[in-house]
Amino acid sequence: xxxxxxxxxxxxxxxxxxxxxxxxxxxxxxxxxxxxxxxxxxxxxxxxxxxxxxxxxxxxxxxxxxxxxxxxxxxxxxxxxxxxxxxxxxxxxxxxxxxxxxxxxxxxxxxxxxxxxxxxxxxxxxxxxxxxxxxxxxxxxxxxxxxxxxxxxxxxxxxxx
Numbered sequence: 001x002x003x004x005x006x007x008x009x010x011x012x013x014x015x016x017x018x019x020x021x022x023x024x025x026x027x028x029x030x031x032x033x034x035x036x037x038x039x040x041x042x043x044x045x046x047x048x049x050x051x052x053x054x055x056x057x058x059x060x061x062x063x064x065x066x067x068x069x070x071x072x073x074x075x076x077x078x079x080x081x082x083x084x085x086x087x088x089x090x091x092x093x094x095x096x097x098x099x100x101x102x103x104x105x106x107x108x109x110x111x112x113x114x115x116x117x118x119x120x121x122x123x124x125x126x127x128x129x130x131x132x133x134x135x136x137x138x139x140x141x142x143x144x145x146x147x148x149x150x151x152x153x154x155x156x157x158x159x160x161x
């Protein structure tokens with residue numbers, strides 16, 4: 001085998017074609033609303049981690065659990081990258097009519113791309129937070145918030161951070 005590209009061979013590289021049952025597919029006993037997605041800092045050095053917070057509100061009539069998912073998208077990269085990549089998730093129990101503020105860390109190594117070695121590159125990124133993948137169509141209503149952040153500096157091997 002000489003062609004090691006993953007394009008067209010895994011759901012992460014299918015392009016515009018969505019998988020039949022993407023990660024997070026399913027139904028819930030309640031409904032949830034996401035709000036107040038905050039990325040800190042919105043501009044960070046190439047080797048820095050990103051802090052993320054989001055508020056999850058159970059708007060339904062039943063106590064229930066939601067799997068909060070964070071996805072990262074590279075807006076431009078020197079090498080082929082997935083359409084988006086899961087970087088964090090957490091199952092959270094929220095009482096009916098209540099809300100929970102969640103905090104996450106997106107580590108610098110989660111932004112690394114493979115170019116003969118793991119490299120961190122500057123550029124613009126989009127972070128998605130919600131109960132499903134971005135753009136996913138399901139029978140259960142769920143929303144996905146998004147926010148952009150920038151990475152400054154020069155590209156460098158991950159091992160030098």
